[in-house]
Amino acid sequence: MLDLVNALGQLTLEHLESIAIADKKSSRSSLFALNKMTTTALANINRVQMYWDMMLAHLYCISNSKNPELRVMGITNLSNFLIKVFKHFVENPPSSE
Numbered sequence: 305m306l307d308l309v310n311a312l313g314q315l316t317l318e319h320l321e322s323i324a325i326a327d328k329k330s331s332r333s334s335l336f337a338l339n340k341m342t343t344t345a346l347a348n349i350n351r352v353q354m355y356w357d358m359m360l361a362h363l364y365c366i367s368n369s370k371n372p373e374l375r376v377m378g379i380t381n382l383s384n385f386l387i388k389v390f391k392h393f394v395e396n397p398p399s400s401e
Contacts (some may be wrong), residue, residue: 306347309355312341313362320369334375340367342381349392359385 317335343357345352363385366378 305344306355306358309341309344310358312337312344313358316341316362317365318389320366320371320374333376338377338381342385346388349389350396352392353390356389395399 316335319335319337339357341362343354348355360382363378363382366374369384370379371376
């Protein structure tokens, strides 16, 4: 699971780099990796401690993009991810171990 999230994050960052170099607009379909990375992370939310740092690093990079469309998508994905993770921990508090 970690390898999948990491690979999708790398694809997203490569896409971000190609957009920055070419100074072109991004299409929603071209951010398939970002959407799948977030979907995969949310499907495995019970193991969020394993990939928390990796997800935040990738979403933080995208949220700081110079491209406004990418920045909005990054912030939207980051917000959705954080809300669902916090909701998960409210509903299923971690054990005190």
